[in-house]
Amino acid sequence: MYKVLTVKDLESGYGSMQVLWKPSLQVKEGTITSLLGPNGVGKSTLLVTVFGSIEPWNGRIYFGDQDVTNLPSHKKVEMGLALAPEGKHLFPKMSVYENLSMGAYRKKALAHKEESLKLVYTLFPRLKERKNQMAGSMSGGEQQMLTIGRALMTKPRLIMLDEPSQGLAPKLVGEVFETIKKMKEEIGLTILLVEQNASASLDAADYVYIMHEGLIKAEGKPEEIKGSPEIREAYLGM
Amino acid sequence: MEVEQLTGNLLQGLVLGAVYGMATMGLSLIFGVLRIVNVGHGAFIMVGAFITLWLFNAFGINPLLAIPFAFMFGMGLGLIFYYAAIRKLRNAPELATLLVTFSFGILLEEVVKFIFGSEFRGYNWIVGKVNLGVTVLPMSKMYACFGSALVALLLYLWFNKTRAGVAMRSVVQDSEGARVCGVNVGGVYAFSFALGIGLTVVSGVMLTMFIPVGINPYMGGGYTLKAFVIAVLGGLSSPYGAFFGGLIFGLIENGSYTLFALIPGVEPFAMTRFLSFAMLLIILLIKPTGLLSTK
Numbered sequence: 001m002y003k004v005l006t007v008k009d010l011e012s013g014y015g016s017m018q019v020l021w022k023p024s025l026q027v028k029e030g031t032i033t034s035l036l037g038p039n040g041v042g043k044s045t046l047l048v049t050v051f052g053s054i055e056p057w058n059g060r061i062y063f064g065d066q067d068v069t070n071l072p073s074h075k076k077v078e079m080g081l082a083l084a085p086e087g088k089h090l091f092p093k094m095s096v097y098e099n100l101s102m103g104a105y106r107k108k109a110l111a112h113k114e115e116s117l118k119l120v121y122t123l124f125p126r127l128k129e130r131k132n133q134m135a136g137s138m139s140g141g142e143q144q145m146l147t148i149g150r151a152l153m154t155k156p157r158l159i160m161l162d163e164p165s166q167g168l169a170p171k172l173v174g175e176v177f178e179t180i181k182k183m184k185e186e187i188g189l190t191i192l193l194v195e196q197n198a199s200a201s202l203d204a205a206d207y208v209y210i211m212h213e214g215l216i217k218a219e220g221k222p223e224e225i226k227g228s229p230e231i232r233e234a235y236l237g238m
Numbered sequence: 239m240e241v242e243q244l245t246g247n248l249l250q251g252l253v254l255g256a257v258y259g260m261a262t263m264g265l266s267l268i269f270g271v272l273r274i275v276n277v278g279h280g281a282f283i284m285v286g287a288f289i290t291l292w293l294f295n296a297f298g299i300n301p302l303l304a305i306p307f308a309f310m311f312g313m314g315l316g317l318i319f320y321y322a323a324i325r326k327l328r329n330a331p332e333l334a335t336l337l338v339t340f341s342f343g344i345l346l347e348e349v350v351k352f353i354f355g356s357e358f359r360g361y362n363w364i365v366g367k368v369n370l371g372v373t374v375l376p377m378s379k380m381y382a383c384f385g386s387a388l389v390a391l392l393l394y395l396w397f398n399k400t401r402a403g404v405a406m407r408s409v410v411q412d413s414e415g416a417r418v419c420g421v422n423v424g425g426v427y428a429f430s431f432a433l434g435i436g437l438t439v440v441s442g443v444m445l446t447m448f449i450p451v452g453i454n455p456y457m458g459g460g461y462t463l464k465a466f467v468i469a470v471l472g473g474l475s476s477p478y479g480a481f482f483g484g485l486i487f488g489l490i491e492n493g494s495y496t497l498f499a500l501i502p503g504v505e506p507f508a509m510t511r512f513l514s515f516a517m518l519l520i521i522l523l524i525k526p527t528g529l530l531s532t533k
Contacts, residue, residue, distance in 0.1 A: 053417055077420030089415035091408055102408055105401075106420040154420055 034205035082156030092136030103153025246373030255488020259481035260386035264438030270475030278343025280458025286442015312439030316432035360451035473528030
């Protein structure tokens with residue numbers, strides 16, 4: 001199967017503190033690949049390094065066949081890499097609609113703005129109802145939807161979701177995971193999912209990487225991870 | 239009689255306030271986008287003043303025509319300073335950028351002193367006067383006022399109607415969010431810094447139209463302080479908020495001047511300075527995000 005994203009021996013961090021210690025992973029087209037692990041092991045750092053918010057120190061990142069290791073983020077967005085970042089990073093003083101429009105900022109995405117908008121409103125009818133509301137005044141769950149919706153507006157091939165269920169009520173967590181599965185099955189998107197909620201991600205994922213202390217400790221199909229008490233106990237606490 | 243004088247002074251204050259506002263927009267823009275306080279702000283105003291003086295005295299060029307030249311020169315200066323130092327300090331502690339912009343100011347002052355010397359200079363641009371009933375104003379002041387208002391309006395339209403302006407607004411609200419949308423955030427930083435410096439240098443042109451004397455390498459300090467008060471009035475990170483902050487500041491400065499002059503034994507000019515800083519303190523105590531901010 002075609003590999004949309006390949007990460008090889010990636011190293012990066014903040015200031016002089018190294019966070020990533022050469023993790024490697026692959027994301028195959030049309031799959032949900034889940035990156036699991038407890039808080040503070042470098043999952044978000046891996047996503048922002050791949051996206052280009054922080055610079056990689058070493059290692060390589062390939063998008064499709066192309067080496068994008070040192071490419072700036074806006075070029076990656078243009079190529080079809082999207083990020084729904086941790087902490088949402090919405091534009092609080094813009095309306096829901098304006099936030100979504102910002103997602104179609106690149107010319108390529110702008111050409112498909114209407115169809116992308118329709119798609120986002122179908123996935124999240126709530127956003128359509130609230131399209132004129134200021135993003136800063138919405139509930140946590142709605143903001144989460146908007147974060148994913150805005151990333152979808154960039155017309156991505158691969159969407160990286162950072163903790164989409166964080167801080168949500170249990171009922172909403174189920175809804176978010178349903179939507180993620182829909183994004184794969186109905187739209188054919190490729191998804192790299194970072195989560196702390198191990199059980200829900202194991203159910204949704206096609207392939208799982210377990211991260212710990214800045215590197216990949218285990219990988220496999222969800223059944224294999226679930227079937228291994230050692231992995232579950234050592235890294236997932238379940 | 240005094241009422242008439244007060245009205246006249248307030249009108250003068252409004253005209254001066256527009257120029258003050260213009261002189262603060264660059265500071266607010268740079269703070270809003272880059273979260274950097276340009277402590278050397280006044281030195282860039284001084285550069286604009288010297289550009290006007292030099293063009294007028296050496297070539298007889300109309301100060302209005304100095305505006306585009308000052309803008310291009312300021313943009314260039316801003317780009318040089320951005321790529322020479324600011325870019326590498328994006329994530330550095332605040333003290334680093336404070337020291338760097340402070341040193342920009344000193345550098346500019348000393349270079350200008352080296353070229354032009356340190357004495358006070360001026361120029362004499364005679365374009366007639368306009369009678370506004372309660373007061374008579376030189377046309378040059380009116381040009382400065384309307385020029386400033388026009389720049390503020392253009393900046394507002396540019397921010398709200400153009401793609402590049404929207405990109406800048408998005409960076410002001412959340413730079414990581416802008417990055418996620420595919421905005422070239424590094425490019426926006428460079429351009430905003432250049433634009434902020436360009437606007438500040440242009441405001442130096444406007445200020446000399448208002449006060450065509452007292453031009454010297456160290457004239458910027460007082461303007462830096464006033465710009466800080468105005469920026470806080472206007473909500474810190476909004477350039478057109480700064481413009482309205484300038485109007486209010488001009489009104490208070492000139493209005494209070496008239497009132498202080500009525501008190502025997504008080505030096506009114508010194509008192510207006512006192513008042514502006516008392517204002518800064520009070521605003522920071524009551525509403526630290528700025529008087530006109532919506533936050």
